[in-house]
Amino acid sequence: MAAAFPDWAGLPPEMLVTVMQSLGIPDLFRAGTFCASWHAACADVRRVRFPIMDASPCLLYSAIDDNDASTATLYSPSSGSTFRVRLPDPPLRSRALVGSAHGWLATADEASNLLLVNPLTGAQLALPPVTALYHVESFLDGEGSLMYSVQESGYLDDQEDPVLYPAQELRLVLYYKVVMSCSPSMGRECIILLLHRPDGQLSFARIGDHRWTQITGETLTWDSSYRDAFYNPKDGLFYVLSFDGSMLTLDLSRPSPMAKDIMPEAIPWNDPIKDLVQTPWGDLLQVWRLKETKQSTTPVEVPLEVAHEVEDPYKVSRIKEFFLYKVDYEKQDLVKLTSMLCFLDLIPQCAFRPRIFLC
Numbered sequence: 627m628a629a630a631f632p633d634w635a636g637l638p639p640e641m642l643v644t645v646m647q648s649l650g651i652p653d654l655f656r657a658g659t660f661c662a663s664w665h666a667a668c669a670d671v672r673r674v675r676f677p678i679m680d681a682s683p684c685l686l687y688s689a690i691d692d693n694d695a696s697t698a699t700l701y702s703p704s705s706g707s708t709f710r711v712r713l714p715d716p717p718l719r720s721r722a723l724v725g726s727a728h729g730w731l732a733t734a735d736e737a738s739n740l741l742l743v744n745p746l747t748g749a750q751l752a753l754p755p756v757t758a759l760y761h762v763e764s765f766l767d768g769e770g771s772l773m774y775s776v777q778e779s780g781y782l783d784d785q786e787d788p789v790l791y792p793a794q795e796l797r798l799v800l801y802y803k804v805v806m807s808c809s810p811s812m813g814r815e816c817i818i819l820l821l822h823r824p825d826g827q828l829s830f831a832r833i834g835d836h837r838w839t840q841i842t843g844e845t846l847t848w849d850s851s852y853r854d855a856f857y858n859p860k861d862g863l864f865y866v867l868s869f870d871g872s873m874l875t876l877d878l879s880r881p882s883p884m885a886k887d888i889m890p891e892a893i894p895w896n897d898p899i900k901d902l903v904q905t906p907w908g909d910l911l912q913v914w915r916l917k918e919t920k921q922s923t924t925p926v927e928v929p930l931e932v933a934h935e936v937e938d939p940y941k942v943s944r945i946k947e948f949f950l951y952k953v954d955y956e957k958q959d960l961v962k963l964t965s966m967l968c969f970l971d972l973i974p975q976c977a978f979r980p981r982i983f984l985c
Contacts, residue, residue, distance in 0.1 A: 635661040642667035650712075655747045686731070686745055688718050695719040698745060711745045722797045725804030727857075732804035734797035737772060740820075742810045751810050751833060753818060756796065758837040759829060763788075776800070778824045802826055805864065807857045807878075817878050819855055819864050826852040826869070830878050845883045846874070854902045869896045871912060871960065873953070889953060892960055898949065912960060914949040 646654055646667055658668030682704040689699065695717035701708045716735050725732035730744050740753040757764050761777040772793040779786040791799070802821035810816045816833045827850045829838040843849040848868070855866040855876075864876040871892025877884040898914040905911060925939035951960035 635663050637663070639663070639667055639670075643670055646671045700745065712748075713743055713745055714748050714750050716741075722801070724797075724801040725806070727806040728809040730806065730810055732806070734801055736794045738774065738791075738793055738797040738800065740801070740804065742806075744811075749811065753804075753833075754831050754835055754838050756800070758831075759822065760838070760840045761824070762796075762800075764793075776823070799823055802852075803854060805855045805857055807862075807864070808859070817857075819857070819866075819876070819878065821852055821855060825850040828852055828866070828876075830883070839883075841876070841883050841885075845885050847885075847887060853900055856902050856904060858904070860908075865902060865910065867900055867902050867912065869900065870894055871900060888955060889958055889960075892951075898947075910953040911963075912951045912953060914951070915945050916947040916949070917943055918946040919943045 642664060646657060649657060654668060654671060658665045682702070685701045685703065686698050687701070688695070688697065694712070696715065697710055697712050698718050699708050699710050718733075720736055721733035721741070723731060723733055724740070729746065730742050733741050733743060735741055738756045740756070741750055742753065743750045756762050756774065763775045765773055765775060767773050774791045774793060774796045775788040776791060776796065777786075777788045800823045802823070805819040805821075807817040807819075808815060810833055812833075814832045814834050818831050818833070820829045820831075820838065821827075822829060828841040828846070830841065831838050841849070851869045852866050853869050855864055857864050861875075862877070862879055864878060865888075866874050866876055868874075868891075871889070872887070873889035874885050874887045877886075892912075898916040901913045901915070903911045903913055920942050922940050922942045926936070926942060950963040952963055954961050
């Protein structure tokens, strides 16, 4: 007689919902992948526990008064709801955040290595280590502490003395932004574009790679000075913004990277700060932010655990003015937008500040 096996897929929906309501968030997501009936029950529970009304991004933050440094709160601006999640080690508050997309965060740990983490499922993936960049080497100092030697000249034929960084500090200056082509759960289909020091150079890797591939002047008109980038799934290209407002596209799906200049220089200097935003209806905008720095009479209060990241607590920076420009591909021109209604309508949909990360 054949052995009888329990029909787990045939459990009553009411029972499944009751059990799933008591599961932690990562276990709930895993349970939903078991079979069609469990997926349906999981969807019902998720609608109640995570009342997110639309596809707008959520804000992830960690409160200083939270005793668990690995715990964070997700806030949905569209519904006003919040729910707590616990991320895998290392603790969230010990990491530096350098990017986000597709529900994943790009973080740098205390050794300045990059980790991708999904705050809902708890999945975590390691990217190639920092020493897999062409210009970074590690060593131990006299006290046995991890240090990095970074060649910051950016030109192999004109090498200056390398700059030395403690492991925990390198991540604060090395990484500009991490851009993902798709969800890292797609494995090697996911391409990671890294903007990094010196002066906004570009490197890339696929999930599972052991080294970063530098994109050099053989591919690019200029091999540095890039400030922002995003991936457009409609054409499979990365759009990259330079300090002077010029732009190019990068095709990293080929055996060798291919670049194409699509926008000429707008201004010959770095200020204002420039970022890229794609609107929900498909337009591409450049956001220019004019920053003002003043000396305060009282120091800015910062948590003790991140105090080492603040060079001068009396120096206060604020955004003085915004400028919005629509990218006109056909005319290779920037069209200044004067309607603040467009700007206000855009804010709930997109994040353009480099240090704000939404999932």
